[in-house]
Amino acid sequence: MEITIDKNKCTGCGACRKACLKGPKIFLLKDRNGKKVAEVGNPSYCLGCRMCVSVCKPGAITLKN
Numbered sequence: 001m002e003i004t005i006d007k008n009k010c011t012g013c014g015a016c017r018k019a020c021l022k023g024p025k026i027f028l029l030k031d032r033n034g035k036k037v038a039e040v041g042n043p044s045y046c047l048g049c050r051m052c053v054s055v056c057k058p059g060a061i062t063l064k065n
């Protein structure tokens with residue numbers, strides 16, 4: 001699974017981080033402007049469950065096989 005997070009759409013709400021219990025760690029980091037954005041720790045651990053996608057209201061997360 002390839003997971004990408006659109007940093008422009010991400011609001012840093014942390015919902016994906018809470019939803020992803022067993023896959024890659026999702027961190028909340030600050031970008032250079034001080035805005036919180038989600039970052040995937042190790043995409044190769046992604047289980048493809050799509051929980052993060054379903055909770056992300058701005059639609060910032062994309063999963064591809």
Ligand code: SF4
Nearest residue numbers: 010011013014016056
């Ligand atoms: S759920 Fe979406 S908007 Fe919220 S931190 Fe994760 S990627 Fe960003």
Ligand code: SF4
Nearest residue numbers: 020023046047050052
């Ligand atoms: S698809 Fe599932 S395992 Fe992969 S990052 Fe999202 S919540 Fe985590």
